[in-house]
Amino acid sequence: MxxxxxxxxxxxxxxxxxxxxxxxxxxxxxxxxxxxxxxxxxxxxxxxxxxxxxxxxxxxxxxxxxxxxxxxxxxxxxxxxxxxxxxxxxxxxxxxxxxxxxxRPHTPANGARPHPLPAGSSLAKSRARARAVVDLLPVGRVRRVLVVGVVNSLLERLRGLGIGYLPCDLKGGTTEWGEPVRTDAAALLDDCDALLVSGMTLGNGSFDAFLDHAAATGKPLVAFAQTGSAVLPRFLGHGVSAVSAEPYPFFWLDGGPGVIHHYGGAR
Structure with a gap:
């Protein structure tokens, strides 16, 4: 099951x-x-x-x-x-x-910390979200991150911090910097020391492999979740170390200010 x-x-x-x-x-x-x-x-x-x-x-x-x-x-x-x-x-x-x-709505009573996103263009808001997501990692002790569900703004943030990454997405292709995007994320689990995992892995059935690996190894697993924003916090402490939860309406739907909700992770 x-x-x-x-x-x-x-x-x-x-x-x-x-x-x-x-x-x-x-x-x-x-x-x-x-x-x-x-x-x-x-x-x-x-x-x-x-x-x-x-x-x-x-x-x-x-x-x-x-x-x-x-x-x-x-x-x-x-x-x-x-x-x-x-x-x-x-x-x-x-x-x-x-x-x-x-x-279990995203409220402080249920363990959520609101994180405001400023108004701006789609790219500005994407970058603001990326900073918030990556900051949930213990960046001072992370050398290479498996990124499952490629978002170029997340990769850009990791690059800016000097952190290596392994980009994976079922769509394949290349990153903004011409790097190949692998489609076999599970095969790369042993090559990373932290994971950034999209909530889309719930919808395609691949989430358990990442959760099991993080639970077995103690590696940080940060989920960025538009898919399953209320589902993924239920796995905190059971393989998931932090969640950036973003329920509908998502940041890309308008240019006004917004909010995402953080659980766990680096403070």
Missing amino acids: SRLDTLAAAALAGKYGLDPAGQRVAVAFGTTQAVRHDGRSGGYRNEVLSLRLGTAVGSCAIEPGALPAAALDDCVGASVAELLAHPALPVRVAALDALLMAA
């Missing part, structure tokens, strides 16, 4: 104080993003499935075109319990994220 399945089973058993069978999704929506920042040579596209549960929104990023449009119809009006049994993993992730956002 995957760690996500174990967490879902705990939620179904009422551990988080809400009955998933009695919680129904009112709105399901997709957000499609295409990006090319000023001064950057390349761009990318993402899609995100989001589910509205009362005041909470749970999200899971997916590869463009990977989730059929009919999945939105499956979600609307369904209970969280039903969606936790959906055949599509991204639906299960978004449903669990929504439930945990409702049960």
Whole structure:
């Protein structure tokens, strides 16, 4: 059983104080993003499935075109319990994220530290977020970081600190600096002394390998999470050392000020 399945089973058993069978999704929506920042040579596209549960929104990023449009119809009006049994993993992730956002919102009472992001261009906000994420690492004792889910602003921040990195992403390709992006992140685990892992690994089923490695070796694992922002803090102390949680609406949706939420990590 995957760690996500174990967490879902705990939620179904009422551990988080809400009955998933009695919680129904009112709105399901997709957000499609295409990006090319000023001064950057390349761009990318993402899609995100989001589910509205009362005041909470749970999200899971997916590869463009990977989730059929009919999945939105499956979600609307369904209970969280039903969606936790959906055949599509991204639906299960978004449903669990929504439930945990409702049960454990990102507040100081639940262990979160708000970290403001200033208003600015998409690139300025991306860089501000990258600084906040990388600062959760114990940068003074990290030499090489496995980065799973390539974000060039994160790599730029690591470069500025003189920290080496191993860029990995299922899309492959190259970084802004012409470095090859590996697609076999699990094969590089022994070559790093810290991990920066995207929440998208929840949605593609690869998260357990990184969690298990960090738990077994004691290496710092920092998760940067738009996908599963309320899910990943549940693994603190069980392989995850810190989380930068960013629930919907994400920093790239507007130019105004925003906030992300930190758990654990360097102070």
